[in-house]
Amino acid sequence: MLATLLLVFVCLVGATHSGQPNIPGKDVGQPRLDLCPFASEIYPCQCTWAVDLSEPDLYCPHIESLEQLQNIFLTAFFPTKWFWRIRVSGAPLGDLPEDLFNDVHFDEIRLNSCNITSVHPDAFRASKPYLDTLELYSNLLTDETFPWWSLSEYPKLWRVHLHHNPFSTFPTLNTSALEDINFWETPITTFTRDQLKGAPNLRILEVNPNLESFPADAYLDLGYLEELDLSNNPNLLGGQLSFGQVTLNSPNFKYLYLSNNAISNIEVDAITGVTSTRLKLFLEDNLLTTVNEDVFKPLMDRMLDGWGELDVEGNPLVCDCDMYWLLNNATFLANVRTGSCNDGQYLHDVDISTWVC
């Protein structure tokens, strides 16, 4: 039965490629054998052949139930088990069971906006050695129903996007593959150094909009951190960044997003530690009334190779002698991307020639 199917399949494919079926891995530069299952067997999923990756790609719009999705993997004939991705969205999937995709495996699994309520630790078992991206955002996962510990069983999984789920506690991460995680739109209010230290290769961390605090030592074990996005947390630290609060420890660190956080005061050395010299500091839409020299000059000194950036638009800045150090220095001012005085003048346009400071 399978042999017959395969024969029919190869003939069909041969026909579509003008009688020249090619074996994958041979004949570089020639069209490769298309290893998609028959369209009718996987409906409503659609398989396309990703030529550059030589792996098929599965896109599944209009899935109506978990059973419908499961059945495709139980009944269709898959000439290859190795797929690039699967994408499902807007399907009512609920609880994801063991071996959801049977023995078919993926590099990327994207099941977004599917009202997923739980994930079995072995739901994606066949993909464990291969998976590099897992997207399960806008679902209904909680601390109890997503098996965080199982991420340590995915040696290549570097990108995990689970934002917009009702997680309330930051998980204790234990995965050296993880590089990119975000918790946007979750009820999470804090995290600790201990919860992060099991993900020592983390490059990108984003948490909002309910973050209230984090300890000063939170980032000390993240020696590869590049981007910390704590924007849009209106209750973060009461709007006060005190001495040492954001202590970084990564020579690759470049992007610090603190926009829209009701920050009214930043103490000297509140943002400190090891960073790149291409620091970009995003502080738009806060309540800062000045760009204080003692606070900001050490930060601007981390931007002197021409790739740094300070963004302070949307703060009620009072442009007076306290800001002369900045407005009078073309090198510093070149790194100010956005910012205006509270009278509406751009920082770059302020005429300081008549100032007596």
Ligand SMILES: *[C@@H]1O[C@H](CO)[C@@H](O)[C@H](O)[C@H]1NC(C)=O
């Ligand atoms: C998810 O659940 C909500 C609330 O019951 C419902 O309105 C929505 O249509 C569901 N979405 C899907 C994709 O089933």
Ligand SMILES: *[C@@H]1O[C@H](CO)[C@@H](O)[C@H](O)[C@H]1NC(C)=O
């Ligand atoms: C972390 O994961 C590794 C590998 O799976 C495991 O051996 C270890 O016990 C885990 N550590 C913790 C603290 O869970």
Ligand SMILES: *[C@@H]1O[C@H](CO)[C@@H](O)[C@H](O)[C@H]1NC(C)=O
């Ligand atoms: C601007 O700041 C840089 C870096 O601190 C300094 O080298 C330079 O002399 C300053 N320029 C002026 C005009 O103050």
